[in-house]
Amino acid sequence: MIRRGGRPAGSLAGLPEPERRQPGGFGWLRDPRRKQAGTAVQQMLRLVPERPHAPSSAMTSNNQPHALQTGRLVYIRTPRLEDCDEWLALNRASRKLYRGWAAPMTRLEQFATYVHRSTDADYAGFFVCRHEDGAIVGSANLSQIFRGNFRSCYLGYQGGAPYTGRGYMTEGVGLVLRQAFGPLGLHRVEANVQPDNAPSIALVKRLGFTLEGRSRRYLKIGGRWRDHERWAMLAEDWRALRSRRKN
Numbered sequence: 001m002i003r004r005g006g007r008p009a010g011s012l013a014g015l016p017e018p019e020r021r022q023p024g025g026f027g028w029l030r031d032p033r034r035k036q037a038g039t040a041v042q043q044m045l046r047l048v049p050e051r052p053h054a055p056s057s058a059m060t061s062n063n064q065p066h067a068l069q070t071g072r073l074v075y076i077r078t079p080r081l082e083d084c085d086e087w088l089a090l091n092r093a094s095r096k097l098y099r100g101w102a103a104p105m106t107r108l109e110q111f112a113t114y115v116h117r118s119t120d121a122d123y124a125g126f127f128v129c130r131h132e133d134g135a136i137v138g139s140a141n142l143s144q145i146f147r148g149n150f151r152s153c154y155l156g157y158q159g160g161a162p163y164t165g166r167g168y169m170t171e172g173v174g175l176v177l178r179q180a181f182g183p184l185g186l187h188r189v190e191a192n193v194q195p196d197n198a199p200s201i202a203l204v205k206r207l208g209f210t211l212e213g214r215s216r217r218y219l220k221i222g223g224r225w226r227d228h229e230r231w232a233m234l235a236e237d238w239r240a241l242r243s244r245r246k247n
Helices: 039-045 082-095 108-117 169-181 198-207 236-247
Strands: 074-077 122-128 136-146 152-159 188-193 210-221 224-234
Touching: 039 169, 074 169, 082 108, 082 198, 108 122, 122 169, 152 169, 169 188, 169 198, 169 236, 188 198, 188 210, 198 224, 224 236
Parallel strands: 152 188
Antiparallel strands: 074 122, 122 136, 136 152, 188 224, 210 224
């Protein structure tokens, strides 16, 4: 499986009941007893208002809040703190799908850290959102972005179980490649996929990735070191594919 960026919300067990139901989903994180989040994350959390957040589908009339790249079915945008409830609910609904392929999020602090990390120079996180209602259908991330003469990164993605088989993630990851080879100016994007993950292998093939080899015991997932196939796309490949599709 391509390495994935998102993780589902776990239970809030162990918290006092009134805090567990705090409006907006982040109130309990401001409790002084909760010190797991780093200073930067805590500063971000203080900016979240103490009121319920509208889901991303209700944020704008054109359903494209802060779109970075737009396709026929979906668009991509950066994640925001107010997406927390929707994203963690999607991950909860996708636990069975991710089993053996990814270690999904379990805590709100992890989502806040993910949002903060998405602002780092060596990392770019994206939500894939559906045009018709703005719903978040998945995510894709570019990690370990190197500049200079290398200009390379690793691609990870995950699609929500309720939205599989509709072409959303194929188009969404394609939009992330457009962002990588366009505004980000990268030369190489590498995706590592578990050999038995047929849907993910089919996706990278559809997008035009080239199989370069196999990495033994490459990544530890679910307590096991797992082999991965190494797929890559170069800027030259992407431009050639784009030119052929236009013609």
